[in-house]
Amino acid sequence: MTDYTTSTIFVIGGTGAQGMPIVRALVADQKYHVKVLTRDPNSARALALLALGNVTLIEGTFADEEVLRAGFRESDGAYVNIDGFNTGEKTETYWAIRSYEIAIEEGVRFFVYGNLDYVLKKSGYDSRFRTGHYDGKGRMAEWVLFQNQSNRNRMGAAVFTSGPYAEMTISPGTPMTPSVEDGVVTWRVPLGDGAVPHVALEDCGYYVRWIFDNPDRSNGMDLEVAIGHVTYAELAKSFETVTGHPARYIDTDLETYWSGPIGAFAELPAGYNADPRDKSTMSFGDNFTGFWNMWKHGVISRDYALLDEIHPGRIRTIEEWLRREDELGRALGKGSLWERVQPENWTPESAVLKGSADNRTGAL
DSSP: OOOOOOSEEEEESTTSTTHHHHHHHHHTTSSOEEEEEESOTTSHHHHHHHTTSSEEEEESOSSOHHHHHHHHTTOSEEEEOOOHHHHOHHHHHHHHHHHHHHHHHTTOSEEEEEEOOOHHHHTTSOGGGOOHHHHHHHHHHHHHHHHHHHHTTTSEEEEEEOOSBGGGGSSSSSTTOOEEETTEEEEEESOTTOOEEEBOHHHHHHHHHHHHHOHHHHTTOEEEOOSEEEOHHHHHHHHHHHHSSOEEEEEOOHHHHHHSGGGGGTTSBSSTTSOTTSTTOOBHHHHHHHHHHHHHTTOOOOOHHHHHHHOTTOOOSHHHHHHHHHHHHHHTTSOOHHHHTSGGGOOGGGOSSHHHHTTOTTOO
16 A cells, blocks of 8 residues: 655645644644745744744745745645635646646655635536636646546645635625624625535644545545535624624625725736736636625535534534634634724734735735
């Protein structure tokens, strides 16, 4: 039987929203040493990871073969989560392929690709649901698993498929950032009676650690995760229950949604480094129209029984997540959930998405 055991893991995307809890989980008991790729080793996020211990920082970008080789070399594991909002679909396609090829050449034993649902395929190739930052990853995840059919005896591979973070529902700079209208926390989004399979960042670390801890089972697996399919009526009701403050969900048609504050970004490229003159580049507006359509029309499913088996202590409801987040925020000095959704309290540091926190061009 092939030995997929890993001890040193090279992480691309480690300073992102998902990457931070993943790195924390990998080094929690010092079983793994983690090498984290970062553009800025002096950033607050990079320094926070370094302070965990058993973490080494590698300065550079994933779009550089020399940097990739330095990261993969002398690493026996890899977690690759390319920032699709940085690259756009075309660039992610190239660097996902090269990352896999270089990893196998440099002797990596187990390769995990950070993924999102291939929604265009799952919708039956209906362009109403085309979502560039999802499809760009989904295509490459299928490619990785296809390569694994031939290469699994040399390098195992798995895919970790997440989704919209629950944290995005209370954070500035996201497609579902709430407003506070006459003292009522309000989500105005084009969801209808649909539901979003929100993901708890706290659980992402557990799942990825499980993949590396159980390579014989996870090899060839696409582990698709979520808390549950969350309606926004449920989100508002749970927010009221946890905080004691009023909240509501108002279903909004797409035209009204794009005429609101988020409309200022509609014509920008969905990937802030993508060429807007390239006809393959989706606009932010087209990208997130497909995004909301997939949730509204129930295109995406999850195997919650499998997730219960893998992670018996997982967060299962949005109310449970909100309650934990309220308690954690108070303990860390961030304030209660009610305080944290007040626009006057928002700072770049309170943004969950790294692009928003860094104030990158094209980020909300």
